Each structure stands twice: as structure tokens, then as C-alpha cells.
Amino acid sequence: EVLQASLRSFRLERTKAPKKKTKGKAVAENEKNHAAIFVAGSYRPYQQEILRLLQVLHPQNGSDDLEEKKQQEKDIMRQIKESEVVKALPKHHAKQAMAFASFALKEAQERGDEALELTLPFDETRMMKHLEEVIKQQLSVVDLEILDSSQEHPHCPASKREAALPGKPQIVFFSDE
Secondary structure, three states: OHHHHHHHHHHHHHHHOOOOEEOOEEOOHHHOOEEEEEEOOOOOHHHHHHHHHHHHHOOOOOOOOHHHHHHHHHHHHHHHHOOHHHHOOOHHHHHHHHHHHHHHHHHHHHHOHHHHOOOOOOOHHHHHHHOHHHHHHHHOOOEEEEEEOOOOEOOEOHHHHHOOEOOEOEEEEEOOO
């Protein structure tokens, strides 16, 4: 399930990647035949704290009533915003923490409490490396690098690497120029 979701995300990323201009000509997407996947081994400390809060605040059996669900979500988000965890963060990180809390809450509503676990039940990097040939074929690339999200890469901005989460790897496509 995680691999299928990642491959779907990677294919979408491939279709929306901006074309690179070289000497007045746009490089076609099919010429971007190299890719780097960034996998996060763990959540950042503030994300772990948000997940711990959600483990306590998220109802085990939520209501089926849409209005009641919306109200529960608002209440949970308000409690997180007012928590000491978020208040202790710099403003920029607090904003990121709230965005992450919203994302994690939606994931928990869709997938259940397993979405709030601090670690994945498998080694995501090892899985990606094991299926490297399948991924290369699916994405039509000749070269694929699978890296930890903390590793710098000449073709990948830091913001892209930092967006990687456990179960949500990030990818960048590039040409061999």
C-alpha cells in the first residue's frame, strides 16, 4: 500500500515537473531520465510530539455524523494549538506543526490509528532499494538514487528533502547534464 501510494505520487511528480530551459530549448520530461528519492527515517522532534498528542486526543471510534466529525477535528486542532508543545515552538515552526497536525489527523481519519505511529513497521529505505528496478521501470528512468532525506543532493533543494516524511518519500527528476 505504501509503495503503491509512493509510486502514484512519483508519477504525478514526473508529469508536473517544470521543464528546464537550456539554450532557449525546453528539456522534455522524457529527457529527465535520472531520479533521486529521499526517504525520512523518522519524524522531526516536533512532529513526534504532535503525533503523541494526537494519539491521546484522536477518538478511537469517531462519529459517522459529518458535522460532529468536523467539530471534533476543530476541537482537536484547537487543543493542539493551545498545547505547550506548539506554544514552545518559534512562530515559523508552530505554523509547520499545525499544518503537520492537520495532515496527521486526516491520515488518522482515513487509515486509522496506525497513521499516528512514531515509526513505520518496516524499513522504508530497504524496501525502496529492494524494489529499485521496478521503480526505475515504472518511472522510465535509467538511474535512481535512494537517499536519506538528510543527505544533500546537487539536483534537489533542501525544502524538497525536508518535505519527506516516513511513508511519504519525496522525489526529484533531473537530466544527466
